[in-house]
Amino acid sequence: METSNYETDVLIVGGGLAGLTAAIKIKEEREDLEVCVVDKGGIGWAGQTPLTGGMCIYVESDSANEFVDSVVAKGYGLANSEWLRHFASHLEPSSAELFGWGVPFMKDQEGRLYAADSAFWGTKNKVTGFVPHKTTLHLKKLALARGVKLLNKIEVVDLTKEDKRITGAVGFNILSGEFCVIQSRSTVLANGCCNFKGRAWFTMNVGEGVAAAYRAGAKQRHCEYAHQYDPVDRQSETWWRAEIAADFIENAKGEKIFQKYFPGQTRLGSWALSYAMGAEVMAGRGPVYFNATGTSYDQFNTRVAGEDIRVWQFKQGTFLEPKRVHFDRGGHDLSREKSEWTIMFPGRLGSVMVDLNCRSTELEGLWGAGDTVISGCAMNGAMSANSYGRWGLPFAYVTALVAAKDIAKVVPETPKPKANLEEQKRLKDRLFAPMTLKKREFEPWDAILRIQQVVIPAQYALIREGNRLIKALQTIEEVQKEILPRVKAETPHDLVRYHEAQSLATCSEMLTRAALYRTESRGSHFREDCPERDDKNWLKWIIIQKDGDRMALSTMPVPGSNSPEAAKR
């Protein structure tokens, strides 16, 4: 197999919103630094960003404290107030910076960035938005104009290391199968989180950055809360926001279900509605339906689209308006027919632990931005990773700008790494091992499906129980020991799928081990066998780190969690 060698000052893995923003900002700060963005897909189109709703949380700097207090109060004692404050205080200037770059945000009549009061979650914030598919293409053009090198169709598999310093990465070209070695003075992981291939739209990101960082020795935090479920229409995968849909979801007997589990509560978001739906199905009262029959559509639509920014987004073609999908496209009239709903699992394991400069807390020369670090910052406390939608995009550009400024300061003083041919050979052998097998006993999909069977169903990641989690871990281990070593890859495309399966196995093990370790129930982590909240033992974050061949778990106190106020949260 041929080898391509690259050398750069900054390697950015992943060319989504976080990766492109970081690349542009580094060039703005230090034009002389060589910056290279590598993506397994086509930069500008790949990843989650272009497929999202483009809605962005916005907090004016002078309301940052109020916002932080409102989120901490809803975090069941585990919210990371330090990171939240950092995020909140950067939101206004960072959004303004991207607006200044020409990112297509919604504007007010005077042509300024528009932000409206937000109708959801009861936290103190506003909401703005941009057109996501135009944004990534715009950022790609800007990056090229500033001299950033963009490499498409390269699957990054492992980080290279010199003692505790990251010195770049290795991967392969998905089209030609060529081995790629990229030596770099600094490396940014911006290649998303693990979405477990749990929804049709989000299959590229399987936590390969998270798993590579884990193998290299980076600490991971808060994995048990990376279990995002989305309530959606079974047929079209579209949805109404959970806070609205909750009023219309009923079980097979026609009983409304949400208030049964969360009496008097309205703003708990997707995890709570998912919980109610999962519990009803597990109790044999499924399937569940969205039933808005007898409701005038206009009245319903006004409620749902109450935020003018959402109406603007529909007009930009960003999100398909649910009415269009249900009625205009599917011929399904919601005012006369109910539709079956289910819970989909995109998960959101982006657990790499970073400091406030977005540097890995363990490894030199490594930064993380965007979804790769989103659950590791533990900002929403004991709530599943999507409790507050509209954080992901701003978090991606805030962390990218923070990391970029730090890199621009540090890298000019950092020596170039030396090539380590022995390490390259070892990683190359590991990377291509599935192509050298004689017999094809398993397909990569055999591994992926086995893992999904013990992670995605509600009885594993949503409504948890010790024995079931142990069974899930046994299956994951069986996949790691018995199936993956016998997967033969015939083509570079098979090889991508193999490495995705391997990463999925590592991420699933982290999610499941952390869920088993936390022997209590708190927020969206619910254990049937430990139903009570246990503040005496569990006002702590769970940390995972590689220890030889073992995944080692420990805990870390949440700063300020011993205060009497924290215990009440």
Ligand SMILES: Cc1cc2nc3c(=O)[nH]c(=O)nc-3n(C[C@H](O)[C@H](O)[C@H](O)COP(=O)(O)OP(=O)(O)OC[C@H]3O[C@@H](n4cnc5c(N)ncnc54)[C@H](O)[C@@H]3O)c2cc1C
């Ligand atoms: C249904 C849905 C709707 C959403 N809507 C919103 C919303 O309205 N507002 C909001 O704030 N957030 C939303 N989000 C969250 C948002 O999508 C993410 O938080 C955000 O896009 C993350 O940006 P990123 O740059 O970190 O990742 P991405 O945009 O996913 O970029 C990661 C890149 O890394 C590449 N990559 C992955 N693995 C490798 C590898 N091994 N080697 C090389 N490259 C690799 C991928 O191809 C991709 O281009 C939504 C999420 C979902 C699931």
